[in-house]
Amino acid sequence: MEAPKLVIDHLNKNFNVDGKSVNILNDINLNINEGEFVAIVGHSGCGKSTLLKIIAGLLDYDDGNVTLDSRRISKPDIDRGMVFQEHRLFPWLTIKENLAIGLDKLDNKNKEEIISEHLKLVKLEGFENVYPHQLSGGMSQRAAIARALVNAPKVLLLDEPFGALDALTKIMLQEEILKIWEKEKTTMIMVTHDIEEAVYLADRIVVMSARPGKIKEVVKVDLGRVRDRGSADFAKIKKRILSHFFEDKSPTLEYTI
Ligand SMILES: Nc1ncnc2c1ncn2[C@@H]1O[C@H](COP(=O)(O)OP(=O)(O)O)[C@@H](O)[C@H]1O
Ligand SMILES: [Mg+2]
Secondary structure, eight states, X not given: OOXXXXXXXXXXXXXXXXXXXXXXXXXXXXXXXXXXXXXXXXXXXXXXXXXXHXXXXXXXXXXXXXXXXXXXXXXXXXXXXXEOSSOOOOTTSOHHHHHHGGGTTSOHHHHHHHHHHHHHHTTOTTOTXXXXXXXXXXXXXXXXXXXXXXXXXXXXXXXXXXXXXXXXXXXXXXXXXXXXXXXXXXXXXXXXXXXXXXXXXXXEEEEEOSSSBOEEEEEEOOOOSSOOTTSHHHHHHHHHHHHTTOGGGGGGHHHHO
């Protein structure tokens, strides 16, 4: 088996709330291999975004160690890209200019090449010179994904990236992200509240408990690709994940799937 590249070892994170230290992430241990697609699910407020921000280097932590390729993560760097639920593109810049931001050090010819390659990857050729407000929600998220990928990060962190999209656009973007993952071989870590999305996309699904956020189970999704959302095996994994959120009411699960 390949050695894990991202290692989260006994991670603890506290936040100060009203002058008191509150434990948000509790003893998180997780190894993620290069090129793996990992989904994280859990109740709102359990610390999913906090965990992604720590991996991104945007937040410090109290105990434990988080390393990428054996180097402790302590600040943001180009080996990690991040995409949020809202696209966070700069409204006063064109799509091309938004993508160019992270490519400051390159000469113009290289910049142009990388930008057009990535706009092609997310199917936004021809939209170089438009502004974010001229794009649909799905297109904006595509642009945000392209912007996160221009520096060829090893790890792409996705925080509910399709959470605000309509159902059909979401399904299309799920297909897109799988194609990108297969082509670029980027390690993907996606927070989602959509359990079907997690089962459709991920190699493994990390189920977190509510406060303090702990890992309850890591479910391996042993289904081939492309996955059949209507298959019995798919439903079985969905049901297993759901069971963590309805532990006291499991009989109703028969009707929810
Ligand atoms: N900067 C902060 N200061 C204090 N508390 C915070 C801060 N950021 C997040 N929290 C709290 O930490 C918990 C986890 O937040 P978050 O990681 O955003 O949850 P999730 O993404 O799982 O919904 C929440 O209770 C939230 O209110
Ligand atoms: Mg969140």
